[in-house]
Amino acid sequence: MKKIYSLAIICFTSFAFGQISLNSLNSAYTQNFDGLAITGTGSTVLSGTLAGWSILETGSNANTTYTASTGSVNPGDTYSYGATGNTDRALGAIASSNLTSRWGAQFKNDTNVTITQLLVSYTGEEWRLGEAGRGTDDQIVVEISTNATSLNNGTWTAVPSLTYSTTDVTGAVGLRDGNSASYRTALSSTITGLNIAAGQNFWIRFVDVNITGTDDGLAIDDFSLTPQQSSVLATNEDFLSKKLFVKTTVVDNEIYFGVKSDVKIYNMSGQIVKTASVKENESLIITELKEGNYIITGTVDGKKVSEKIIKK
Template structure:
């Protein structure tokens, strides 16, 4: 193959990768969800477009996939739905949900492509978990975190009854409870909460280790909101920060060590 053809093929490959890219991850990624609409119901959601690299899945009580839509709200509604949560008409938003008997469970999360040029063995995730609705239920509810490397969808979980007993998680995902968010409020009074208040939120932070996330591979991170027993609370994710660094190549480490030895030798000669 000529040099010209090689260059052309490499350029074409780069364009193809860019066209199909999700979140182009090069070391850090942040998301505040403020691009979500702050008014309206049944707003259209398009995977990897409404928010680049973000996907959702809404299921009903017989495990049929529902239309891809979301509502803007401040916690005043108990309707089962995906929500853009925030104060009325405010542009500061969070992505969240209320599960129900008609919307059995909801899944939302991100797909990141490793473009760091190296293998990643761990990642750190920080976010704010917010509660925007007290559902009139004395039991606290949680958003369940999981992840996987590879694949083309956000999961095929099933739920046949309220609570964890009727829930079957997609086995291709790995659960990591250290990044779950459990809403702090559970009372007998139904109504909206201000998820921006410290009393109604929690700072979540943890590191997932033991990965082999190769260059060019996709990593999925997601939260599952189950239809819990009784009325569900409204929970959300905001102010997400995701960081990861590739493992240094052995050659790079050797070069660094040799450079250090050379510097030490020069200093000794000067002394």
């Protein structure tokens, strides 16, 4: 998958007892799901580069495997989506009356301090349109729990600003290229008001909504989670100024800004690849940057902000 950015040095985490260890504040854990099966089926007990993640299916057709797919099939199932033979994968599902799927990861706060907010980013991908003219968008909902011990217990709170809705509901029923910018939506938000003590576990999960009609094949990719405290750089979901910072998050060779700011652009490794001073409603030329994901940081009304962009 297109690799995700980091606002700081990327933290290479260790895994124990199914938990993903977060070792320091402001260091991003990232997951691109390229460890999923590219053919056949795989176990819902994930391992290797996917250790710490798990999948749970419910319903009469639920089982303990997921299926590799290009988006060409429509049975209710959990899927490893990607082009034929390509290791570039995304984790998703098609819900039905006989099967619903949820997946997520358990994290442990090993920072030795209390985590008060989490910067969460991912890309929603559409791999299949299930029904034309349905009138209702299919969705993947993101939830957090600080007391769960698995995907199906504990108290969960939805994060509406991270809900992914089908990117494009037009056209004929059938497969879509979820790696194309036309069928991808970048989402990023900070979950605030947390009190995750040092040594405490918490979960982030994704729930594939079962809507009326035939569901779409939706997936997630380029997941990033950064533990923070309230004083550090964040893109708060209630912070209106961020909406004015970058006007369009999927770009070609120009980035348009809504405010005056000194900006820095980081690549997926957390390296600064470009700096500039921009004016309100001015564009910045980025023809020298390769296709992929980047993060732009700046200051708006005296507050630090950041925004993820995708360069096509």
